[in-house]
Amino acid sequence: MIWSSLRTRLTLLVTIAVALAVAVSAGACFMIVRGQLYDQVDRQLGAPPDKDKRSHVAWLLEHCGPEPRAETYFGPQRSTQLIYADGRPTCYNGPALVVTDLDRAVAMGKPWQHCGNGVTEDGTEMRIRTENVGPGIAVMDAVPLGDLRDTLQMVALTLGGVAALGILAAATAGLLIARAALRPVGRLSRAVEHIARTEDLDTRIPVKGNDEIARLSSSFNAMTTALAGSRERQKQLVADAGHELRTPLTTLRTNIDLLLRSEQTGRSLDPEAKRRLLVNVKAQFAELSTLVADLLQLARGDTEHEPHVELAFHEVVTAAVERARLRGAEVVTDLSPWYVVGSAASLERAVLNLIDNAAKFSPDSQVEVSLKGGELTVRDYGPGLPEEELPHVFERFWRSPSARGLPGSGLGLAIVAQAVEEAEGKVSLANAPGGGAIATIDLPGTLIRNSESDKSR
Template identity: 30%
Template sequence: MITDRWFYGPLRSPLGRRLLAAFLFVALSSVAVLTAAALVGTAQGLTSAQQNDRREAAARTAEAAAVAYQRADGWAGADLTAASAIAGAAGAGLVVRDGDDQMVWPGRGMGPGMNGMHAAPTVVEAPVITDGRSVGDVRLAFTTTATAGRAVAWSWVLGAAAVALLTALLAAGYVTRRLTRPLHALIGAARRFAAGEPAARARTGGPGELGELADAFDTMADEVVRAGQVRRRLAADVAHELRTPLAALQAGLEELRDGLREPGIERLAALHDQTLRLGRVVQDLADLSAAESAALSLRRTDTDLADIARTAVAAYQGLLDAAGLRADTDLTVALPVYADPDRLHQAVTNVLANAARYCRLGDRVTISGHRSGDVAVLEITDTGPGIPADELPHVFQRLWRGHRARSVAGSGIGLAVVRELVTAHSGTVSAASPPAGGTTITIQLPFARTARADR
């Protein structure tokens, strides 16, 4: 189960194999370097400790030889058995020489020395000091090494290396699986989505950036699905808007063609109204397309947003009066902006047209402006029925007409055009509607010098 989970899974994909190979290479290299360093360090430590022990043994042997020399008042008759025992306990043969470099120990028939030693010994010397002068020296010949200590060190180091390698293998398999699993889920979701499954999502909580990538893919898929729904709704709404006037035009023209009705002024005027309705729908779509590319066609100049609003209200006054609305302005403060006056005029008139379309007879529309820091603020407020809270987030979406779509004429493009035009000027537009009724559309644009700096 462990092998299947940690190794067979990642090995099923090329990326998993590459990652696992890379992790294993790093793990093996690290374990090899650490093992070699541990063995070298252990060997040097054992050698240094062994040398210190041998020097101490030589020093103790020299002290014992000095005591024997003082007791015998010379090397002749000195009993060096104690010194030989110290050397033997340290695993070394003892040779004692006098000041003339003549061998004193071992004598004939006496204790072990270097005779008969086949292996090349390691000799450690120490002077024999009595009364502050050197009377000879002792030489300890060591033929054994710290093989037992090295064997223990090797066993521990190699055991630790095996445990580290096993841990590295398990960690490599775990990390590889953690990295490849969200990628496999993302690849599968992308393939299913491309194959026509709109509900395909990665939905995997991968580590770090992989999780963010999966979330970004899911968000993108949601937006693609939403955009597809908007396109389908757009096609349906445009078809619905065009179907009625086209059907009326077709029926009227067929009647005139077949001679069922005379081409009188009233009948021709009705057909002309249907063509105007078609023209409005087509113009709305053209305005939206132009607004979406407004950033490429803006003719900016230093202008006053308050003057633009006053001009727009004056130009639209007749239609507001026809709708039974009263328009008031509070535009006494200059609002200098660096913008395209024609585009902003179009944005303001679209808001006014939207108010005229949805407000009731006798309602009031107020256009006011003020400054807020380095921002010019234009507010268009009406006393109409307002917008439901659940529809407010959608009012600037193209073709959104809300629950009153059946009772109010229009294509649902006007406010979408407003948003595109204001955004092209590095501004923002928002809508607010309190529960008591009424709607406020707020347009915010940077002042002229701020707008120039942004460019």
């Protein structure tokens, strides 16, 4: 449709707004000019400046007659007549004016004067001023309205022409303004269409100024940057996952091929070799299951979040410690109450991953877990890490060269970082004084539950 264009609608709205403003202004100007012209005519009516009422009436009585006249002392177009409240005949000096009840009331002194439009007895429109000039007598002074009406008509035509030109100029200006104002929106629309058509998230929109369009362009650029980063991380995750899955799948395929070949050829494997082969298959299945579970955990965290609620973090840590002990880890704890807002399942998984990681690198020593003032530390007494490797420990699939032979997928600490970030906390890993490593999680929270604090108030 023709009105579906934002530019057209904006032009139309600007034109309508300016047209209304011009029309109101033109109407107001016309009414002001009309009032001024009528006021000027009213001031010209009545007694001349050099005569008072008494001398004016005396002059009129001298020059007025019982019959209307076509010409008067004031000119051929002016008409003056005396009217009486007691019904005496009217005295004329010019064309006869139609006398109304209001004119008779003025002759009686109620009100003292009146200005308005009237007519002569032959139908000529006149501007009449009726003024009381004595007890029971009033003077009706009038001039034709023809010249005034012609002047007002010319003013109306002039204002109408100016208004029409103003509306035309407004429409032109509105179109130019709409084009200039919507040019950045057009660039944004073309960029969006380009991205939708080509999926090219590297497209950027030039940002000029700091108005709403500039902020919208900046937000759009930030959005495409975030989407590009998310897609890049997704590609990297898929590539890393494929690389990590290739090893256990290859091993599983090789072992299963050996078992199938043994059955097909009738050459039985040595029982001990067969047992080791099956144990290896089981271990590879366990490793594969762990890797898939970690990948699902990361994928879930990238796309959705569980509802965050207030929870007792020390209870979450206790539950993770109990699960770690069931897996054979030797853990000592020193926990103080701390309440945070987050997902209990994600935080428990993060704490469990830290304890499992510490137990893996120090199998012959205890793992110390401490929670003080919202800071959770997990300490082991293993070999620690080289300083150059510490910045990479929370990257996905990154594994220390010294830990290549240990079980794991390289995703445990990445899951920890993701869970802590969701809870708006911070996590770090460093070498501990005296040997080993120490992982630290710092979560915002309170010493008492907020609901309990509200009750105490």
